[in-house]
Amino acid sequence: MSAIAEETIQPCPECGSEIRGDSRFTLWCTACDWNVDPAAPQPEAGRLERAGRELARRHGEQLLAEMLSGSDARPRRDASAVAATVLAAAVHGITVALAVGGAWCLVAGWGGAGIVAGLVLLALAWLLAPRPGRLPEGRPVLLRADAPELFALVDDVARAVGTPSVHAIVVNGSINAAVTTYGIRGRRLLVLGMPLWEILTPEERIALLGHELAHYANGDLRNGLVVGSAVRSLTVWHDIIRPLPQPSGLELIVNALYVLPRLLIGGLLVLLLRLTSRAGIRAEYLADRLAARTASTPAAVGLMDRLLVAESLGVWLRTEANRAALRGPRSSRNAADRADELWERLTAYVASIPEHEYERQRRAGARRGHQVDATHPPTHLRRASLLAGQPEAADAADAAAVTPEAHKGDLIAAELATARTEVARRLLRGALDD
Secondary structure: OOOOOOEEEEEOOOOOOEEEEEOOOOOOOOOOOOOOOOOOOOOOOOHHHHHHHHHHHHHHHHHHHHHHOOOOOOOOOOHHHHHHHHHHHHHHHHHHHHHHHHHHHHHHOHHHHHHHHHHHHHHHHHHHOOOOOOOOOOOOEEOOOOOHHHHHHHHHHHHHHOOOOOOEEEEEOOOOEEEEEEOOOOEEEEEEEHHHHHHOOHHHHHHHHHHHHHHHHHOOHHHOHHHHHHHHHHHHHHHHOOOOOOOOHHHHHHHHHHHHHHHHHHHHHHHHHHHHHHHHHHHHHHHHHHHHHHHOHHHHHHHHHHHHOHHHHHHHHHHHHHHHHHHOOOOHHHHHHHHHHHHHHHHHHHHHOOHHHHHHHHHHHHHHOOOOOOOOOOHHHHHHHHHHOOOOOOOOHHHOOOOOOHHHHHHHHHHHHHHHHHHHHHHHOOOOOO
16 A cells, blocks of 8 residues: 555545545545445454454443443443352352362273373363463564663553552563463453554653553453453363264264363353453543543544554555565565565655545444443543543643653663564565554
């Protein structure tokens, strides 16, 4: 996709209004919304994905109405949260029962049959047992000594949202960001998608950090040890008893035996989603508000607009990878130069996206209910929540809790230089991270 605007003027086939647009993007009519969303919606991954998105949409609308009416939206433990914790504990109880049963079978022996049964039960318990997260392999990992200025910025944002900072930062090729934990001690990890980081303004980067770190402060049950690991266990069970493809006669019988347990496990997963969805959506709204308070409302809203074009950026990156593959291997020096140039071309492309394309994405997103994923409320509702609330730091930059400093931005860029080159090389090889 070229970064050079190509203006096109034509009448709207529906209402006759003049359409002015950039031929690189979808031409649409602002007067009647003709062609505002020409692409067919992408099919969902499955029943659980559809259920999660529907719950996020419904609870997103309900909570937005409550927040705009002045109701208290702070995180709280309600009956659903308690029920989710009890259900998750029961799931873990099954894992414990498998381990105890396996140990008992090993001790009993039963002429060798007990040993086989015990090993099987212990293997299942080991497979389903909650495990601490680990640092991702094959991705640049930054510790405090590697990037002191970046960590100083993250520390400032963490203080602004009222939570301890992170212990490590992983840089990957996703058009996203996230927080999680790793290790037995539950150390905090920030995952930064370099394509997203590169296209944001300094203020929007602070809003991104504020939103992600706010999840630690909000205590989202779905990210907690008890409920989060129970969801993982149920997901593993659900995958283990997936029907066998192209089954033979005996495998048909096995598939038939899988039906009832799979329905039960799927039902438990949907129930956990239902019990935790409202609290999770509330946490997302609160994270947006903390992001606005930390960076400013315009910065938080601008971040959401960037997320709306994430799919287009993914297409752009895959196109660049295809072009790199057609050029074939070159010297390592040229490869490094092309990697660094990728970010320049990406930022130039994003800077060339006209406002009418962002407006089209906003209107199309409202029609489709665009969501970052099944755990987030629809983006247009998040945007409406921010714009309807009290503007944060809209008029004076010094009113924001954290403000960018140009010279520190240059230092942070230098600290990220090696990681951004490595990520760019992966992207040029077609390795776009999810």
